[in-house]
Amino acid sequence: MVTTDEKGPLTAKKKSVIIRSCDGDEFLVSESAAVLSTSLKKILEEKEDRLIHLSDIDNKTLAMVIAYLSTHADDGLSDDLKRSFDQEFVSGKEFDVLKYLVLATDTLQVTCLCYTVAKKMADIMKNKLVEWVRREFDIQNDYTPEAEAEIRRLDAWAWDDRQLEDD
Amino acid sequence: MESNKKAAVVVVQLPTEILEEILSRLRVKDLIRFKSVCKTWCQVISSQHLIQQHLNKSVFRAIHYERWVFGPCKSFITPKEKLPRDNLMEFVGSCDGLVCRYNRTQGIIHLSNPAINDDEYKLIIGNTSHMHLIRPYIDNGSWKSTQKIQKTYRYFERIGTLYNGTVHWPVNGSYALSSCTILSYDLQQETIGEIPGPPMIRQTHHSFTIGEVIGCLSAMLLNNKFYEIWVMKEYGIRES
Incomplete structure (x- = not known):
């Protein structure tokens, strides 16, 4: 997916950037969208080259972030429309996808997208089993069985198994 | 799917700041349960920083x-x-x-x-x-x-109101309502002070409570018919 955002011949001439994902796909982005990311803004201020290579963001995730940035750079859209875009943007996405998205917002320093995604992830994590969390976050349990039993015993009230979900 | 797998090799764990962003949006019950995910999570969840972040996002403040x-x-x-x-x-x-x-x-x-x-x-x-x-x-x-405490006061309320790092009690220096003031205790300095009460207090008022309204220390007075609420816009200054 390639996003172009041309506002006229004058701005288009110098104001666009090419961003390359870790798997080699290239995206053409308007500079006004790119600078909404604090790290891209810094890179653009420092170097003349209009090609940015991101070594830890894959094409799928990058395409999503760019769609987000382009929408938020559009002055023609009202704040309300942008807000409902944000809701649409995260709804229905799998947890795994959100995890890579939130990591990309960290790398690219896009604070408002980070908050939106973090909120969505927290909503999904509600009532989930600890085992589910370990699986989704790829976390190794480093407690001994005794230590884990003890920690669960201390806060027994939070463990109402009837409500907890594993998917 | 393929590309996500590739990224998983690069990034094993979420950075702590990101983890905090997510965790601070969870309900307390879920947070407590997730202390047993692993030691790192337990540390992050129990940290002062996360508690503060969580409170900042809480509705009941x-x-x-x-x-x-x-x-x-x-x-x-x-x-x-x-x-x-x-x-x-x-x-x-x-x-x-x-x-x-x-x-x-x-x-x-x-x-x-x-x-x-x-x-x-x-x-x-x-x-x-x-x-x-x-x-x-x-x-x-x-x-x-x-x-x-330097003077003897009569307390209108047992429980003080916290405002701006200082606890306040509505008190009375004598038995006349006109001498109502607010006794304060600064938690940082650990000092006791006194700030003037609302100016219009009269004998007809029979209740004097304080609280916080729109971010200002305020006093609520009750007489036979209605409540009056005084808001102190500038802290410690009676006329404001």
């Missing part, structure tokens, strides 16, 4: 830091001790998930935080002549500091 007990106190039960079953405890107040209860007949104060232990709380206990400050989690039941 009417009371900011602490609340107070006022009454005779003989002993103090530290938060980790279990309460005897037959004790009838009176609910005094709560803030930031900390619950304070008080037993009138035995003079026991009990503090508990059902969720996360936190040693930053301060408790003020006082009578007509002195105020004692305790940090329940640190001082193990002994007074940290004691301040003498």
